[in-house]
Amino acid sequence: MRLHPDQLDTHLKRLNTTPIYFVSGDEPLQKLECIDLIRKHYRGQGYDERIIFNVDKSFNWNSISEATRNLSLFSSQRIIEL
Numbered sequence: 001m002r003l004h005p006d007q008l009d010t011h012l013k014r015l016n017t018t019p020i021y022f023v024s025g026d027e028p029l030q031k032l033e034c035i036d037l038i039r040k041h042y043r044g045q046g047y048d049e050r051i052i053f054n055v056d057k058s059f060n061w062n063s064i065s066e067a068t069r070n071l072s073l074f075s076s077q078r079i080i081e082l
Helices: 005-013 028-044 062-069
Strands: 047-052 077-081
Touching: 005 028, 028 047, 028 077, 062 077
Parallel strands: 047 077
Antiparallel strands: none
């Protein structure tokens, strides 16, 4: 589903948010504001940990898989950013 920046806040207030968000656009400030809004929403939902992956030409894609498999009974919910 495609959302415009002015629709994101309303979308996040609904109960059925999606687990993956892809943020893109020409305006860097607008993208950062949308990303911050998504982070704030999920922090309010109990996602305490944030893992950031910077993708470049030597990125090991298996590291994402390893990060998602490394869960325990007492681990916190995570936000994973690429």
